[in-house]
Structures are given as C-alpha cells and as structure tokens.
Amino acid sequence: MKKxxxxxxxxxxxxTVLSKAGIKERGRFWNVKCVxxxxxxxxxxxxxxxxxxxCGHESLTQTVKKKKSKKASNGTGYVGVTxxxxxxxxxxxxxISVKGKNKHLGTFLTLEEAIAARQEAEEKYR
Structure with missing residues (x-):
C-alpha cells in the first residue's frame, strides 16, 4: 500500500497547502491559499x-495590462482614432461603429480633439 x-x-x-479536502473520484484534493x-x-x-x-489572479492582471496597453495597429493607441x-x-x-455601420466623426488637427470626439460619440451611441 502506498504511503x-x-x-x-x-x-x-x-x-500554500492549508489542509486535506478529501478524496473524490478524480483523486485527492487539498485546500490551498494563493498569495x-x-x-x-x-x-x-x-x-x-x-x-x-x-488562483488565476496573474492572468487577470495581465488582461487588465493588455487592455490598457497601446494598440500598435492604429498608431494612436486609442480605439476608433487613427x-x-x-x-x-x-x-x-x-x-465609431454603430449597429455594424462605421460612422465617421471627423478629422482633427490634434489627437486630443479626436479622442474627445470619439468619447462623446461613445456616450451618445451607447
């Protein structure tokens, strides 16, 4: 018999293992605590x-970082602003895309103006 x-x-x-949780059909289970x-x-x-x-907290942190990171595809780092x-x-x-249709909000001299227009449209159409 195995020890x-x-x-x-x-x-x-x-x-960190806290205690034994018991034996189930798939094997032994333990109660653990993440950092x-x-x-x-x-x-x-x-x-x-x-x-x-x-526990998966690391992947959640990575997801948040990824969402906040600059999107290289459009050159500005902001969705809907090129x-x-x-x-x-x-x-x-x-x-901005509204009901599957792309809507042009305007062409602007500064990035800040374009971002403001995009945010205003997000509020209006969402």
Missing part, C-alpha cells in the same frame, strides 16, 4: 505537477 503524503504547509509556486489571499480546492496531481500555479500623415501635416480621424 500517503501530507502536503499541509508546503508551498507550490504561489499556492493574493484567495482560498480554493485543487486536485493533488495538478498541484504537484505545477499545472496550476496560482493617425493620417499628409503633406499638409498630421491629422487624426475619429470613427
């Missing part, structure tokens, strides 16, 4: 093999 291992108090990545403070139950094999490293280089200088176009 049962007590994981209580052990650290696995960002997770962020969230407590949950996890299967022993997922814990020991490093499949689950935290930069146009012309012989007469740089202009900024503001657009």
């Amino acid at each position: 049962r291992i007590d994981l209580t108090g052990r650290q696995f990545n960002d997770l 962020c403070g969230k407590e949950f139950m996890i299967e022993q094999s997922l814990l020991k093999n490093g499949v689950i490293k935290d 930069k146009n280089e012309l012989k007469s200088g740089t202009r900024y176009k503001a657009n």
Whole structure:
C-alpha cells in the first residue's frame, strides 16, 4: 500500500497547502491559499505537477495590462482614432461603429480633439 503524503504547509509556486479536502473520484484534493489571499480546492496531481500555479489572479492582471496597453495597429493607441500623415501635416480621424455601420466623426488637427470626439460619440451611441 502506498504511503500517503501530507502536503499541509508546503508551498507550490504561489499556492500554500492549508489542509486535506478529501478524496473524490478524480483523486485527492487539498485546500490551498494563493498569495493574493484567495482560498480554493485543487486536485493533488495538478498541484504537484505545477499545472496550476496560482488562483488565476496573474492572468487577470495581465488582461487588465493588455487592455490598457497601446494598440500598435492604429498608431494612436486609442480605439476608433487613427493617425493620417499628409503633406499638409498630421491629422487624426475619429470613427465609431454603430449597429455594424462605421460612422465617421471627423478629422482633427490634434489627437486630443479626436479622442474627445470619439468619447462623446461613445456616450451618445451607447
């Protein structure tokens, strides 16, 4: 018969084992606490093999950072505002999609004006 291992108090990545949760059809389960403070139950094999490293707070943080990061595709970093280089200088176009149709909001001399127009349209159409 296999010797049962007590994981209580052990650290696995960002997770600390609090207590044994019991045995279910898929295997042994443990109550763990993440460094962020969230407590949950996890299967022993997922814990020991490093499949689950935290409660998911890291991916949420990455998602928030990704949403706040500059979008390189349009050159301005703002959704619905694009930069146009012309012989007469740089202009900024503001657009918004309303019910599947693209609506041109105007062409502006400054990025701030284009952003303001876009935000105003978001309030109006949403």
